[in-house]
Amino acid sequence: MRELARRHLGKITAGVAVAAASAAVLLGVTLPGEAGAGDQTAAGSARQDAVPRDGVVEAAPKQGAKGVGRDPLTDDEIRRAEQIAVTSGGLRRSARDVDGDRGPQRLSTNLSEVDPTLTGARAAERRAEVVSYDYRTDTVVTRTVNLDTGKVENTDTAHGVQPPPSPGELREATRLLIANPLGAGLKKDYKDATGKQLTGPDQLETSGMVFRKETVAHVPGALTACGEHRCLRVVTKVRNGPWIDTRALVVDLSARTVGRLG
Known part of the structure; x- marks a missing residue:
């Protein structure tokens, strides 16, 4: 039993301890000082069903093609902003996404903050901030798209x-x-839990965060480029089953390699 507990990756943990530790990094959650997976715009605009007091869930109201004022971006606005951001200035041709395909990897799209230097009709225009990652240059590209004019007003890298x-x-x-x-x-561990071979990510429930090398005492050589490279820690769970502890493993998406901490 003692030898089994020292398995190289960590035993399957179905108990509360790992579940509690992992719950904080579920998709869409950002830990203080960490970057969690998933932005609210990754699944579309922020819409919520209204729940009346009698417990009957009503359908979400229909969404217009264009929001008003400081309304969250509509699905149509998100699609349009992303299309404008990627086609302007040849970004689609030059950048590469996480799979190595043409075009940048989209990270998030949100309603821009109002520029305090603008007044009147200019201040009332709808703008979206589109954030993407270019794996060819390991660069974060942020573009401000004016949804009223259809133009990119600003690009930050x-x-x-x-x-x-x-x-x-x-x-x-x-x-x-x-x-x-x-x-x-x-x-x-997956085979032990299910009796089946693990062949792809769809067999797991996953969450994760950006790996920050300054948070660990010793960084192995395979992970020294993290920070300049895009590196993630992945939390894994058997679908409808136990957690599997993979917290010691870090994936360098830029180099497409895996390193182990400790």
């Missing part, structure tokens, strides 16, 4: 900045983890 990961990045990180030799323990 930054190196070494790591916004919260997108669901697409989390999925690719999980795929790389499963395929890597360091993922052997994950696959073994």
Whole structure:
């Protein structure tokens, strides 16, 4: 039993301790000082069903093509802003996403803050801030799109900045983890729990966060580029089953490699 507990990856943890530790990093949650996976715009605009006091759930109201004032961006506005942001200035041709395909990896799209220098009709115009990641240059690209004029008003680029990961990045990180030799323990634990082979990310429930190397005492050589590179820690769970502890593994999405802490 003692030898089993020292398994190289960590035993399956169905108890409360890991569940509680992992719950804070579920998709869409950002820990203080950490970047959690999933932005509210990754699944569309922020719409919520109204729940009357009698407990009957009503359908969400229909969404117009264009919001008013400081209303959250509509689905149509999000799609339009992202299309404008990626086609302007040749970004679609030059950038690469997490899979290596043409075009940047979209991270988030949100309603822009009002520019205090603007007044009148200009201040009332609807603007969206589209944040994406170019894996060709390891650069965060933020573009402000004026939805009234259909033009990109501002573009900011930054190196070494790591916004919260997108669901697409989390999925690719999980795929790389499963395929890597360091993922052997994950696959073994999955087989122990289900009796089946783990072959892809769809078999798991996953969440994750950006790995910040300054939070650990010793950074292995394979992970020293994290921060400049896009690196994620993935939290895994068997669908409708136990958690599997993969917190010691870090996926470098830029280099498409996996490193182990400790």
